Amino acid sequence: xxxxxxxxxxxxxxxxxxxxxxxxxxxxxxxxxxxxxxxxxxxxxxxxxxxxxxxxxxxxxxxxxxxxxxxxxxxxxxxxxxxxxxxxxxxxxxxxxxxxxxxxxxxxxxxxxxxxxxxxxxxxxxxxxxxxxxxxxxxxxxxxxxxxxxxxxxxxxxxxxxxxxxxxxxxxxxxxxxxxxxxxxxxxxxxxxxxxxxxxxxxxxxxxxxxxxxxxxxxxxxxxxxxxxxxxxxxxxxxxxxxxxxxxxxxxxxxxxxxxxxxxxxxxxxxxxxxxxxxxxxxxxxxxxxxxxxxxxxxxxxxxxxxxxxxxxxxxxxxxxxxx
Amino acid sequence: xxxxxxxxxxxxxxxxxxxxxxxxxxxxxxxxxxxxxxxxxxxxxxxxxxxxxxxxxxxxxxxxxxxxxxxxxxxxxxxxxxxxxxxxxxxxxxxxxxxxxxxxxxxxxxxxxxxxxxxxxxxxxxxxxxxxxxxxxxxxxxxxxxxxxxxxxxxxxxxxxxxxxxxxxxxxxxxxxxxxxxxxxxxxxxxxxxxxxxxxxxxxxxxxxxxxxxxxxxxxxxxxxxxxxxxxxxxxxxxxxxxxxxxxxxxxxxxxxxxxxxxxxxxxxxxxxxxxxxxxxxxxxxxxxxxxxxxxxxxxxxxxxxxxxxxxxxxxxxxxxxxx
Amino acid sequence: xxxxxxxxxxxxxxxxxxxxxxxxxxxxxxxxxxxxxxxxxxxxxxxxxxxxxxxxxxxxxxxxxxxxxxxxxxxxxxxxxxxxxxxxxxxxxxxxxxxxxxxxxxxxxxxxxxxxxxxxxxxxxxxxxxxxxxxxxxxxxxxxxxxxxxxxxxxxxxxxxxxxxxxxxxxxxxxxxxxxxxxxxxxxxxxxxxxxxxxxxxxxxxxxxxxxxxxxxxxxxxxxxxxxxxxxxxxxxxxxxxxxxxxxxxxxxxxxxxxxxxxxxxxxxxxxxxxxxxxxxxxxxxxxxxxxx
Numbered sequence: 001x002x003x004x005x006x007x008x009x010x011x012x013x014x015x016x017x018x019x020x021x022x023x024x025x026x027x028x029x030x031x032x033x034x035x036x037x038x039x040x041x042x043x044x045x046x047x048x049x050x051x052x053x054x055x056x057x058x059x060x061x062x063x064x065x066x067x068x069x070x071x072x073x074x075x076x077x078x079x080x081x082x083x084x085x086x087x088x089x090x091x092x093x094x095x096x097x098x099x100x101x102x103x104x105x106x107x108x109x110x111x112x113x114x115x116x117x118x119x120x121x122x123x124x125x126x127x128x129x130x131x132x133x134x135x136x137x138x139x140x141x142x143x144x145x146x147x148x149x150x151x152x153x154x155x156x157x158x159x160x161x162x163x164x165x166x167x168x169x170x171x172x173x174x175x176x177x178x179x180x181x182x183x184x185x186x187x188x189x190x191x192x193x194x195x196x197x198x199x200x201x202x203x204x205x206x207x208x209x210x211x212x213x214x215x216x217x218x219x220x221x222x223x224x225x226x227x228x229x230x231x232x233x234x235x236x237x238x239x240x241x242x243x244x245x246x247x248x249x250x251x252x253x254x255x256x257x258x259x260x261x262x263x264x265x266x267x268x269x270x271x272x273x274x275x276x277x278x279x280x281x282x283x284x285x286x287x288x289x290x291x292x293x294x295x296x297x298x299x300x301x302x303x304x305x306x307x308x309x310x311x312x313x314x315x316x317x318x319x320x321x322x323x324x
Numbered sequence: 325x326x327x328x329x330x331x332x333x334x335x336x337x338x339x340x341x342x343x344x345x346x347x348x349x350x351x352x353x354x355x356x357x358x359x360x361x362x363x364x365x366x367x368x369x370x371x372x373x374x375x376x377x378x379x380x381x382x383x384x385x386x387x388x389x390x391x392x393x394x395x396x397x398x399x400x401x402x403x404x405x406x407x408x409x410x411x412x413x414x415x416x417x418x419x420x421x422x423x424x425x426x427x428x429x430x431x432x433x434x435x436x437x438x439x440x441x442x443x444x445x446x447x448x449x450x451x452x453x454x455x456x457x458x459x460x461x462x463x464x465x466x467x468x469x470x471x472x473x474x475x476x477x478x479x480x481x482x483x484x485x486x487x488x489x490x491x492x493x494x495x496x497x498x499x500x501x502x503x504x505x506x507x508x509x510x511x512x513x514x515x516x517x518x519x520x521x522x523x524x525x526x527x528x529x530x531x532x533x534x535x536x537x538x539x540x541x542x543x544x545x546x547x548x549x550x551x552x553x554x555x556x557x558x559x560x561x562x563x564x565x566x567x568x569x570x571x572x573x574x575x576x577x578x579x580x581x582x583x584x585x586x587x588x589x590x591x592x593x594x595x596x597x598x599x600x601x602x603x604x605x606x607x608x609x610x611x612x613x614x615x616x617x618x619x620x621x622x623x624x625x626x627x628x629x630x631x632x633x634x635x636x637x638x639x640x641x642x643x644x645x646x647x648x
Numbered sequence: 649x650x651x652x653x654x655x656x657x658x659x660x661x662x663x664x665x666x667x668x669x670x671x672x673x674x675x676x677x678x679x680x681x682x683x684x685x686x687x688x689x690x691x692x693x694x695x696x697x698x699x700x701x702x703x704x705x706x707x708x709x710x711x712x713x714x715x716x717x718x719x720x721x722x723x724x725x726x727x728x729x730x731x732x733x734x735x736x737x738x739x740x741x742x743x744x745x746x747x748x749x750x751x752x753x754x755x756x757x758x759x760x761x762x763x764x765x766x767x768x769x770x771x772x773x774x775x776x777x778x779x780x781x782x783x784x785x786x787x788x789x790x791x792x793x794x795x796x797x798x799x800x801x802x803x804x805x806x807x808x809x810x811x812x813x814x815x816x817x818x819x820x821x822x823x824x825x826x827x828x829x830x831x832x833x834x835x836x837x838x839x840x841x842x843x844x845x846x847x848x849x850x851x852x853x854x855x856x857x858x859x860x861x862x863x864x865x866x867x868x869x870x871x872x873x874x875x876x877x878x879x880x881x882x883x884x885x886x887x888x889x890x891x892x893x894x895x896x897x898x899x900x901x902x903x904x905x906x907x908x909x910x911x912x913x914x915x916x917x918x919x920x921x922x923x924x925x926x927x928x929x930x931x932x933x934x935x936x937x938x939x940x941x
Contacts, residue, residue, distance in 0.1 A: 140921045140922050142872040142875055144875075145895070148895065151902060218427045221427070226493075227410055227412070227444045228444045232444065237429050241429065243431075256785040282882075289795065316478075
């Protein structure tokens with residue numbers, strides 16, 4: 001197990017380095033960022049000053065070395081546009097995104113898995129077929145469209161819930177979290193629902209497929225032959241067996257959900273990291289883009305690592321060298 | 325206890341698939357006394373496994389029992405609701421399957437699986453259940469039972485896994501155990517061990533045993549009586565020694581003749597020409613007719629099972645004492 | 649068993665048993681025809697800026713425009729006839745989806761099959777990269793690429809291909825590996841038959857079914873991804889309004905009740921994507937051996 005972990009960690013670091021390189025090189029070829037900050041008719045000396053100030057005139061490899069150095073110190077530079085340290089900027093927006101993503105993900109799993117198990121257990125029932133129809137929609141319809149429909153229905157027509165922005169926050173450890181206030185929850189309802197749809201659909205389909213397969217196995221037959229109730233079989237056999245693919249997908253989709261937060265935050269004007277990246281791409285705010293991508297890569301690697309570990313915990317076959 | 329523990333009368337189980345009706349089991353009747361071992365012999369597709377599933381009520385849709393009666397300790401099983409059958413399964417009748425790797429859940433510990441089988445029928449404390457589980461394992465010859473409760477199936481060898489399955493089947497001291505090819509997936513040496521185990525356990529507890537197999541040699545070592553199945557019907561039954569020495573149905577004789585031990589060294593292995601009918605086909609006349617050397621016009625009508633105790637389904641059975 | 653049916657005929661027969669799938673296939677076919685015929689049947693050319701007049705802007709469905717014909721679905725913020733815009737938008741969406749899908753298929757399948765065939769460290773390395781890429785969400789990758797390469801039709805297609813080819817590569821590799829280890833391939837390899845012949849005659853036919861499943865799903869995904877990118881303003885340029893951009897343009901008018909500007913293009917998009925997914929679902933179920941009862 002230890003060797004397994006170490007190997008994974010080393011891999012993770014290699015990927016981080018590759019990512020940072022890719023990101024850095026890639027970002028350097030987006031147009032000329034100077035033109036975003038200074039009008040073309042600005043005098044030359046101010047132009048040169050700006051270049052020197054932002055270090056845009058050093059050779060690429062020097063810039064990269066400096067970049068890595070700064071990365072390790074947590075210094076991502078200052079945003080071209082906002083003129084504040086990028087790390088602060090991102091950290092300020094991160095809690096909003098995190099709480100949105102976490103609530104959406106948890107909701108999707110806790111609702112989706114039981115629904116999917118039911119659909120897989122009684123695949124020909126009307127309820128199951130409706131669940132599957134719904135899941136197809138959640139799965140294929142683009143997130144932005146679901147967001148629009150949600151706004152249309154709940155905010156415009158029914159006026160039950162607000163259509164944008166974050167609600168009031170409560171401070172824990174100096175960071176504001178909005179899910180602890182009623183107003184915050186009201187504001188989070190629609191975006192979280194929007195974000196969770198895709199994952200919900202995935203979970204339903206996965207749980208259903210897994211359940212259908214498992215119900216046909218000899219394991220279930222044997223359990224039935226021993227007189228176990230259907231409920232016990234579903235809870236203690238089927239659930240454990242489908243947990244493996246579900247956990248894998250949960251991990252993968254966590255990253256995906258983080259990515260889709262970009263869309264949801266844009267539609268609902270949610271002040272999170274996702275909206276930040278869209279804005280910074282549009283205005284070519286290089287430091288922010290680089291920092292965002294590096295942080296996202298880091299998050300991904302962490303998620304993958306965690307999934308691997310959880311995997312080994314669930315499936316005892318992976319824990320040690322095969323017997324004899 | 326007087327009277328047979330299991331009486332099957334005119335059992336017919338059909339599968340209603342999209343491709344047509346598959347008449348897997350037709351007009352199957354047999355009875356089993358306490359402590360008796362009945363061997364059901366047949367090739368794949370003969371309906372022997374489906375017969376076993378039918379007794380336990382484990383026939384999956386699109387199949388179902390369409391005719392006949394099954395009486396377990398005097399209680400009629402056909403037509404009973406699933407919940408009633410569930411209380412009987414594992415307690416008064418149980419089943420052992422062919423491949424313990426498939427029947428034991430790989431992600432649940434052995435101890436847990438046995439405890440679940442106990443708790444399905446009795447309210448006991450967890451400690452008491454674990455105690456019983458350990459004792460059950462010891463009974464089937466697994467050493468260090470208490471420690472091994474927390475092991476997982478992949479940590480056991482094939483033979484040990486099957487012993488676990490046998491332990492589960494005998495947990496509540498059922499009246500009938502149906503074993504569906506329990507040794508087919510095991511090494512030959514382990515086969516002999518398991519056979520001996522089963523013989524001892526059955527003798528000790530007075531449980532009636534139905535041993536389903538395609539291997540006549542294995543069955544003859546254990547069974548008191550043998551029923552030979554072909555194309556969904558029983559074609560011959562009788563005491564083991566009677567069948568082995570004086571087989572009257574030509575299929576049975578063919579099976580016996582094709583045993584490698586019967587052949588002359590150096591000569592070609594004797595085979596029954598042709599192939600058994602596939603599952604879906606039903607024939608108007610005797611199902612074995614296309615492959616039989618003694619076929620004539622009479623065989624265009626399905627023969628009845630004739631005899632008392634010693635039965636044969638053939639228009640031209642071999643006379644007692646005769647040799648081909 | 650009945651007389652020998654060709655696998656294709658059997659496939660169609662099974663497919664036809666699901667009414668939903670057949671309807672979905674019909675819908676897809678209709679949309680394709682509409683898209684192909686868009687230049688011929690659209691009442692107005694949405695790209696012809698000369699035709700547009702702002703007095704027609706944001707008019708509800710049924711409005712009779714300044715050029716005399718009825719705007720059946722209303723007009724958008726620029727005075728464009730929504731019906732025409734949607735037809736052209738469908739055309740573009742299909743174009744992008746199919747082109748990106750086809751190229752991803754060829755690229756990914758070649759990579760996957762080659763990796764399976766060549767084996768060894770090359771295979772391990774290639775699949776590692778594919779795996780890594782698969783765990784990265786397509787939208788982020790597309791975002792990054794669009795940011796780096798800039799906006800435009802070609803750039804968008806490149807971004808779409810880059811985020812999709814990995815699925816094909818993984819599927820092709822999986823299927824090809826399974827085949828490659830089978831005895832008959834080993835036997836074929838022992839003959840003087842050139843390697844590529846073996847690939848074509850043996851590996852490819854067995855790799856095709858799962859690839860077809862992936863292809864249908866990926867086309868739908870490409871369309872959705874392109875729409876999302878366009879919605880965010882990072883997709884096709886304004887001169888070629890795709891459905892995503894139409895929806896995005898109309899979004900600001902939602903609150904004031906002029907919902908049709910977003911809703912109608914949205915419905916068209918959804919119908920297309922869902923239909924393709926339904927067809928893909930049915931195909932996938934048919935090819936899944938573990939669901940055969």
